[in-house]
Amino acid sequence: MRIGSWNVNSVRTRLTQVLAWLEQERPEVLCLQETKVDDERFPAEAFEALGYACAISGQKAYNGVAILSRLPLEDVQIGFSALLPGDAEAERLEEQKRVISAWIDGIRVLNLYVPNGSAVGSDKYGYKLEWLACLRCYLEAQERQGEPLCMLGDFNIGPEDRDLPDPQRLTGGIMASEPERQALRELLGERLHDVFRVFEPGSGHWSWWDYRSGAWERDQGWRIDHIYLCEELLACATGCVIHRATRGQTQPSDHAPVVVHLAWPPDDEEDEQA
DNA sequence: ATGGCTTAACAATTAAGA
Numbered sequence: 001m002r003i004g005s006w007n008v009n010s011v012r013t014r015l016t017q018v019l020a021w022l023e024q025e026r027p028e029v030l031c032l033q034e035t036k037v038d039d040e041r042f043p044a045e046a047f048e049a050l051g052y053a054c055a056i057s058g059q060k061a062y063n064g065v066a067i068l069s070r071l072p073l074e075d076v077q078i079g080f081s082a083l084l085p086g087d088a089e090a091e092r093l094e095e096q097k098r099v100i101s102a103w104i105d106g107i108r109v110l111n112l113y114v115p116n117g118s119a120v121g122s123d124k125y126g127y128k129l130e131w132l133a134c135l136r137c138y139l140e141a142q143e144r145q146g147e148p149l150c151m152l153g154d155f156n157i158g159p160e161d162r163d164l165p166d167p168q169r170l171t172g173g174i175m176a177s178e179p180e181r182q183a184l185r186e187l188l189g190e191r192l193h194d195v196f197r198v199f200e201p202g203s204g205h206w207s208w209w210d211y212r213s214g215a216w217e218r219d220q221g222w223r224i225d226h227i228y229l230c231e232e233l234l235a236c237a238t239g240c241v242i243h244r245a246t247r248g249q250t251q252p253s254d255h256a257p258v259v260v261h262l263a264w265p266p267d268d269e270e271d272e273q274a
Numbered sequence: 275a276t277g278g279c280t281t282a283a284c285a286a287t288t289a290a291g292a
Contacts, residue, residue: 009291010281034291036282061282062290116292119276124290156292175292210292211279224292254280254292 001071001264002027003109005152005225006246007208007255011035011066014253015043021246022050027259028070029104031111033154035064042066057097065100065111065153075103080134083141089134098131099138106265107233108142112153120177128156132183139187151192152227154208154255157184159194162203163223175224192228195260196240207242208255216247227260236263 004027008014011032022030035042035058044054047068055076058064067073077083079099080090101110112135117128142149158176161167170176188194196205206221215221229237239261247256 013281034281116290118290118292154292208292212292213278215278222292251280 001029001105001262001268002259003029003031003107003150003152003227003262004257004259005031005033005111005154005227006257007033007113007154007225007253009034009036009253009255011064012037012041012043013251015046017246017249017252019046019050021243021257022047022052022068025243025259026070029109030068030257031109031152032066032068033064033098033111033113033255035066036061037064055100055102057100059097063097063113065098065113067100067102067104067109067111069102069104071105073102073104077101080138083138083145084134087134087137089130090138093131093134103147106148108145108147108149110142110149110151110153112151112155114154114156116156117174117180119174120172125174129179129183132180132187136183136187139189139192143191148232149192149230150227150233150260151229152225152258152260154224155184155226156224157181158222158224159184159226162201165206165220165222175222188228191230193231193234195227195229195234195237196223196242196258198234198237199240205242206244206256207258209247211254225255225258227258229260233262233264236266237261238263 052068084090115128118124207225209221
């Protein structure tokens with residue numbers, strides 16, 4: 001079983017590339033962020049034609065998340081309120097469409113688009129920290145449900161200096177400030193693990209390259225798109241790959257897909273050879 | 275370089291991303 005995450009920076013602008021990648025890779029699940037389209041205009045038919053069911057939570061122009069699945073897509077939950085009913089903060093944060101989950105083949109797949117935060121100390125930075133605090137509460141409620149969890153998406157945080165191209169210059173700034181990193185560590189707790197780091201401890205592995213300043217040509221990226229697994233799923237992980245070639249295409253997204261390979265369900269012999 | 279590029283919205287510029 002393979003589960004991918006890709007910030008596509010507009011699903012309509014990127015549709016041809018996403019379809020081509022799906023046809024080539026055929027992951028069981030692909031989670032999208034920054035779809036930038038309301039639900040009525042989401043190109044579901046194009047994905048359904050390739051055998052993918054769609055769960056979507058979008059809005060006009062900004063944000064927007066979706067889960068595409070070749071396996072049955074069940075119990076779709078949208079927003080923080082799904083697990084925090086009556087919580088005023090969860091409802092307030094619902095205005096921006098950044099949270100969707102689904103039950104797929106015995107796994108709770110949680111797809112997130114964490115706010116960017118603009119600049120340290122700005123209003124948007126405050127919003128980002130509030131959003132992360134709400135996510136922590138959401139995850140505590142999720143843990144009480146007892147479902148195996150795969151949480152993935154665009155976290156807009158470089159968790160450690162090895163996830164940044166120039167730590168000396170960038171540490172402390174947006175996406176690398178201690179409050180953001182601490183908020184992320186706290187919501188992960190002892191329960192959730194960055195599966196990419198199980199297989200690759202080194203620096204120089206990026207998932208996002210700025211459109212500006214020739215960041216791609218100079219390979220000055222960040223690793224801000226992550227896949228986190230609970231212990232039960234982590235024990236089944238056989239690999240985690242960043243598909244960086246997509247970033248080198250014409251008119252690319254600034255993010256590349258990240259894919260985890262799981263021998264799941266645990267008794268599935270076919271997956272264990274992956 | 276409070277810069278650089280790309281997208282959506284709207285119809286020439288602005289907001290936002292990260």
